[in-house]
Amino acid sequence: MTGKYIKTITFLSLIIIVVIQGAWLVNTYRMIETQLLQTSNRLFPQAVLDEAQNRLERLTNAQKEELTLNFSADFNRVQQIDQKVYSDLIIVMNQYADSVYQTGIDLSSADSIFTNYLVQEGYQAQLHCELIDSTGSALQTEEQFAGKYSQKILRTIPVYLNKEHSTAIQAVILNPYWIAFRQMSVLLIATVLLIVFVAGCIIYQVKIIIRQNRIARLRQDFTYAMIHDMKTPITTISMVGHTLESGLMENSPKLKKQYFAILKEESSHLLNLSEKILTIAKLEQSRLKFTKDLVDLPKLFDELIQKYTIKTEKNVTFQQNCQITSPLIADEEYLKEAISNLIDNSLKYSDDEILIRLSAEERENTFFISVWDNGWGIPLKQQKRIFEKFQRGGLEYKKEKKVSGFGLGLNYVYKVITAMGGNVTAESIEGKYSEFTLTLPVQNENV
Structure with a gap:
């Protein structure tokens, strides 16, 4: 499965999770909104009735007694009577209050009671x-609320104030949104x-899968490259061993010496490759032990220059500048070996x-090579x-001839130098x- 396909599946999975969670939240919001509306419809008529009672309580004592004689029984049975009687009681109460007190319903008081x-x-x-009138058009509203509403609103069922409706x-x-959000906080x-946790887990798992796929491909490439390079x-x-064993070189000492040199060079190549892989493995397991010696860097440069001048078939020019005290x-x-890898690359x-x-220089207690x-x-x-x-510079196919290698050289350099x-x-x-610049700390010679 390609990385692109995995990322697409992951993206679709996250979208599905978000959609499911979103649908659940929307349904929850609608349920809370419905409960709010039902509660409001249940409480609002009582608030209107209480507002009418408040107006009546402002009357004289004689009027209160008269009102009590007429309506006290009804007040005691408000919660037990059916809705029609309850509605008729509100109408009678408001009409009586209007006729006695010579004023209409107090909207602000109704607001406060209902709130x-x-x-x-x-x-x-x-x-x-x-x-409102029978068509739902506003007849009277508080001044600050007149006009259009800027957000979603909920309206209770109308409570009629006269027999003609x-x-x-x-x-x-x-603010039904905010009420629901508070309930759902x-x-x-x-x-x-x-969602964040699930998304993080999915993304992390996808990264692991992609990384494992990449490692598997790298291992395959490494195995192929190693076999190809060692072949x-x-x-x-x-071939050289077979030729020497045949005795054909006994009469040609010079040619025999060259064959032995080839054996030595190729054996050294295989040994160096094995040592490099072994060194990286030890470094990853923190098992590699370093010795601390006084290094003559100019001499080390000279040895490497001499080695690669003889070894390479290219027209190479070396320059060196060592300024350390x-x-x-x-x-x-x-x-x-680390510097040798860089020159070889x-x-x-x-x-x-x-x-x-x-080049090498010393600045702020640090060597820069x-x-x-x-x-x-x-x-x-x-x-x-x-x-x-196993990573390479990306130009191993730049020329017609493929550049051999396993992608271990720079990894070796990095691990060795950081371990130091x-x-x-x-x-x-x-x-x-x-x-490429290697940095090493200046250390006391007695360390």
């Missing part, structure tokens, strides 16, 4: 009341955390004429990953140059 009822039910509502009062809840937080020296050793304490064998990824500069070349360079998109195991307490950086422009 308190909702608070007791656990709803912090912003609302107002308005008078020509005038009614209705409550308008202005814990649920919303839990949902968000759940030549093994074949050469086998403090003693360099490090494992000379591994440091030399410079020769591999270059044309027939190549300039290589070896650089290997610069004017070879093919490294593509920008590859530079962040070139120190990973240093670091490795790379700077390159494709088609112009590459420069």
